[in-house]
Amino acid sequence: QSVLSQPPSVSGTPGQRVTISCSGSNSNIGSNNLNWFQQLPGTAPKLLIENNNQRPSGVPDRFSGSRSATSASLAISGLQSEDEADYYCAAWDDSLNGLVFGGGTKLTVL
Amino acid sequence: EVQLVQSGAEVKKPGESLRISCQGSGYSFTTYHINWVRQMPGKGLEWMGRIHPGDSSTNYSPSFQGHVTFSADQSIRTAYLHWSSLQASDTAMYYCATNPGEDVWGQGTTVTVSS
16 A cells, blocks of 8 residues: 555547546645656656656656645646556655655556 | 666575665765665565665665665765565565756666575
8 A cells, every 4th residue: 555646547548638646645745745757668767747847857748747735646648659657656755754656557548 | 977777687595685786877976865666576666765875874664674774885886775684575676766966767676586
């Protein structure tokens, strides 16, 4: 059972917009910045969104993040086949004094 | 180029010890934490903890405290993850990661523990 809760899977068709939710608590998302990672099959995770809504250099603007209270969302617009991957949210947890990940969401592009 | 390069895949028996490594380059190694992340087969990411190579201070996730040890050697810019007694449940991919202004991950080290 992960500290941050994500849906196990989402799907969409090319060109569509999908969102992935991440739910936490006051000790993590409610107090600290949230990051999103993308993990393509067989590769190391890659930072997609940092500090709730900032895209690192090189990340397409099709990807966007938002945070409200103890929840966050990752939105992917103009869905492409290469977006098919696992997506993880992560935040520092003040109560656990450590980083916590969501359980991950598998995005399938139909 | 900022890079973390991890040691190669390992196959071990239960009860054996193991140390895997993560060598940093292209940044100030002693300034930024090295995080260790486990990914069991077909499962999600789990933060194991971190070490600050500058002073070797550590934070361990409660789930891993007492089962693994982090260390670092500044002279060769290398962080280590050590098990004194492996279990079959340690079979996983292990990543090191750091963020010296940009998020950088190692390529991962596969550890297989089987009798």
